[in-house]
Amino acid sequence: MLKRVAQSEVLYRIKQNPTTLLGLGIVIFMFGLAVFAPWVAPYDPLEKHFDHVSEPPSRQFWMGTDQFGQDIFSRVVWAARLDLFIAATAVAISLVVGSLLGALSGYLGGWFDEMFMRLMDILQAFPSLILAMGIAFALGPGVFTVIVATSAVNIPGYARLMRSTLLSEKQRTYVLAARAVGNPPWRILFRHLIPNALTPVLVNATLHFGWAILEAAGLSFLGLGVAVPNAEWGVMINMGLQDFWQGHWWAYTFPGVFIALTVLGFNLVGDGLSDLLDPRRARQ
């Protein structure tokens, strides 16, 4: 589907939309930080400067230091790497697992579909952060935990979306034609149905990227995800909270600004993409 939209037209329409461009700029900037973190960050993110503890921003430490004397700017930059890695992995896992299960469920139908959808009902009866907290508790703190918890809570959404798109695709004549020429069921599912149902799922994934970052940082902020003193945005805000009464605003302000910027970037790109690919808008 994505390929079929004339690519030059997509580019043209993105250029017409300044907010999408802005979002794209932010996202590229953050990925740049993540990739080039060792060259951008002036210090090691875990290096403790014991004679510079909890200092406000200065020429030596652009964003100040935390209660262990760690350079906040270096930590914020390295955290871009960790947070984007967590979010990307979590989104990829929930996308692949969720849409495969949803596709299978919709394609097979019958009792499997029924059981699977009831299980999704149960998972969606949890507010997502609460379920993520429960999973994080069961697995114990760590990067892996955050990835699993963040992807697990989003699987039902992808599964449902894939299933409903697939069910409507299944009625189309090309499926009938594919079957008539003797394609086996798995081939129809993987070569015809899933690729054609993928567009809304991919748009959803862009919009979910921001959510995944918020959710992952929230878990670490609560002390259930990445452990202190690793360089992760949520962990840094948690460390800032412990220093709150001393008035050290820089300890939590900068990591929060980076989260907000990154999420904003992904939301703008996601909005732009869904505007672009939404058939209702395209007709106008």
Added chain:
Amino acid sequence: MRVLRYVLRRLALLVPVLLGTLFIAFFLTRVLPGNPIDRVAGPYISQEKREAMKREARLDLPFYQQFYLYLADLVTKGDMGTSYTTAQPVTRDLLQRFPATLELVLYGMGLAVVLAIPLGVLSALHKDSPVDHAGRVIAVVGVSVPVFWLGLVLLYVFFLKLQWAPPPIGRLPPTMSPPPHVTGLYTLDALLAGQWDVFKAALSALALPAVSLAVTAMAPLARMTRSAMVEALESEYVRAARALGLPQHVIIWDYAFRNAVIPILTIFAGVFGYALGGVVLVEFIFSWPGLGLYTLNAILSSDFPAIQGAILLVTTVYVFIYLLLDLAVAAIDPRVEV
């Protein structure tokens, strides 16, 4: 009568879902090897005492028996076990903390509705004007800001610097005693008892946490209001109403908004449910003695009965919001068959 039957049928459908969530809560707490009793009891307790505690907490039994006995107690006595950390019945703990969260979420969501709906309607009326663009920017920024960071920044500005807001230490200053218990919502109880100073203190303690919740909830509400209103305003019946020369406010509120209200309600239910999770982060920052903080502390201290009870309560509230939504839609929209 038909409505009653519908409600009963929906309630019956909720039972397996809630059983499932409880099962998951049970499963998640028992995946981790090791025993919470060892952590709660500490190293200075004899082996026999430890075994006795385990028996009392039924942790010596197989998983399915624990689950079955828990259900039996819950259904026959409303008993959810005793918390390892507060040493109180979990049911009592939850009843104590639930009103704190309810009050916070109600104020937060109320504020979000009061701000988002006029903003959305205004954006729809002046589509593609500066108001519309500003509204869009506010919405997309609001949904991108992490609520736990926003709370801290608000506290820094309004408590530490300006000293307008009270410190983040709960629902009332420690010197003040809560109003006589009627609903558990301090602002309402204080009004009922005529205690103005308590009302004011409770309201100012609510202000920052409620604003934090409201900012994140506003964005989806305002956007849905805008798009539903745009669609309604471009419809045939609004054109007909205009042609009849009806006054503008009648067209906006009685024609367009009445038709836009169902998608808005639907997104509101989603936002409300999301706030039930997000409130954990807000309660953590503001030391708000509600359900979210209780759940977090239960998880951090491996307090199995408290985790199970809290998850059961939260998921129950969550699925009831959606039930209420469906009932409200059925009441508003005559096309929906009950």
